[in-house]
Amino acid sequence: MRFKLISMAIAASLLLPLAVFANDEPATVEPKYTWDLTELYATNDAWQQARQHLLGSLKTIEAKKGTLSKSPKQLLAALDLIYTTDKEMGRIYSYASMMADEDLRVTDNQERDQLASITYAKFGESVSWLEPEILEIGEKKINKFFKKEPKLEIYRHMLENTLRSAPHTLDAEGEAMLSLFANPFTSPKSIYTLMANSDIPWPMVEMSDGKEYRIDSQGYGRWRQSADRADREKVFNAYWGKWKGYRSSVGAVLNSHIQNQVAMAKARNYDSVLQRELGQDNLPEVVYRNLVKEVNAALPTLHRYFKLRGKILGVEQMHYYDIYPPLVQLDKEFDYETSNQITLEAMSILGDDWVSRQREGMKKRWIHVHPQQGKRSGAYMNGSAYDIHPYMLLNHNNTYDALSTLAHEWGHAMHTLYAVEAQPYPTYDYATFIAEIPSTSLELILQSHMVKNAQTAQEKIFYLGSGLENMRGTFFRQTMFAEFELALYEAVERGEALTGEKISKMYGEILKRYHGHEEGVLLIDELYTNEWMFIPHFYYNMYVFQYATSMTAGTALYDKIANEGQQGVENYKNLLKAGGSDYPYNLLKKAGVDLATEAPFKAMVKRMNLIMDEMEVLLKELEQQP
8 A cells, every 4th residue: 555655755856866065054044944844843852752652553553453344434443543644654754854854964864864764664564454454345345335434435546446456465464574675675775875975986077167176966967057068078078987987886786676676566466567656556558658659759859959959059069968058048047036926927827826825835934945065955845744734845046947946846835735625635645647747837837937028039048948958858858768767677577687787788779869879960978878877766666757748748738728718727726636536647637638649749749849940030030130
């Protein structure tokens, strides 16, 4: 049974490894720019008391074993107890993980975070008997229980989903045995995280300004955007050259993770890891396959973008290190207050109710705003404190990317607010397949607002180019990752061995195809085929494809909002309010988007081509200016 364990943990806006900021810590941090975790627990002692109380209640949960079939009231009492405990578990985990993320150097916080994970694992062990016992009751008797006890209705989707999973659920003893492997099977991810963020001695590289900089994940993320091409090449060579030295070790770690997942899929009678991962949310496999097929068919559009990028940058032969610098420079800063105001103005298309809710949230201490030494990188939204409110971690640095990230995370937060308002706890938690849709659609709304209000052709090109880069990085790049990840699992399922060298070869073949290497569109140096090594999402099992499907669905829903007005807005909000009350594919289809068909993907590609058409017109106008 999948309970709510912090979907925010992987809802980061940046696909970079966890890293510690090297910038100087400000002398003081104004409280209004930090989140208030005392709304969860007033003190660390209060948190510890809550954790101990939860651990003590696990025996009460275990005592419910064998009672579910006795009567509808017994089933209801057990489920109420389990879900109440799960709700408290979400608060316990949220407090510990967010406090740890404030400063990754604080040992006490890291220990508290580990204790929260251990507690969650124990909770999982205590409920491992639940699914087998529900299956023993059977569908016929469960349906009778619904008629006799109306209060069971809030658990209908969960119970029906459990019955659906019968072929993949073991008996109570088997489930208890598998639950013991929950923590050990996270070891590859933990080892990888330590290697990527603590153990690799990152090189210092002298840049064109005459200064030396450390090229770790943060340095790489910064300097790959440099306007100086020689700097970009230096950074790529230094960063991927250092990773290459660890290829065998990281390959062994990733292989271990994949082997673990293949074994667990077999243990649960799945034909493949893909079937298991999609099956958890009852997603048709055609959605995954269709995404890969349609994106491959759209590679000429991606190659058109690379050629346009080369033309704007003045680069005759594009290389992989030419992807990241902005197409034009924007001499604007977006401080946090300005970013909030712009976001609210852009979201006016969603109505007064939306804007007022978002404005009220912005006034409160829900967000840890600015980067500081020791703080976790990236951004996320934590929606696991059902009775409190969503929290957000940002690293706002006054750039347009930071503004876009703010809109993205507010998409997650507003989704949570609407779902909590409309759904009881058992059905408020939306699936990952739905989770990234509001975030991507809010980015589109922001981008359209910025283009509409741009004061110069160059500024408009900047925003349009940012939108194109977002499509490249989400629709194409994440699908490339998904295709690669599927190839890895299928290789192991065929009984093949994986080494770091082989993984780089597999990745390189896909990387070169997507970027038109053989056609001379964009050249990929062999060294850069080690890029797979720094993508932490490969340890989250078939997760990345949902970035691409969410952008596709988010674009389709945005089009409905733009073209249908109030009806499109209500349709959009109804999807958010539905939470996890039905399977995500059904919810999205009800909202008018069917990702098992070609239409949404082709519309996405059409939008990308239209943006490039508009940019080319603007570029001609600039060329004609004296």
